[in-house]
Amino acid sequence: MVKTFQDIPGVEWVEGTGNFITIDEEKCTGCGNCLKVCLAGCYEIVNKKARIRSTEKCMECGACWYVCEDGAIDFSWPAGGTGFRTNWG
């Protein structure tokens, strides 16, 4: 059985207030690295370009930014952040 984020004990998800990740279409080559690495399913490829599908489950791990070799991904962090908050800090 594949577990979902709702199965993780002690974790509360904090909803986002809007898109805080932007993708520069000029720089994006559509390689799909961001899509493959994102465990939260935030990305999709449309017309050979990456697009944010939803940041609702984004964990702010930064993996997408790290694997984007073309520097197409930018973050503008919202005050207070989004993603998961645990009982342990």
Ligand code: SF4
């Ligand atoms: S920061 Fe992490 S969870 Fe959020 S979109 Fe990037 S890879 Fe996905």
Ligand code: SF4
């Ligand atoms: S990793 Fe970067 S270049 Fe590749 S699809 Fe994602 S945004 Fe585009």
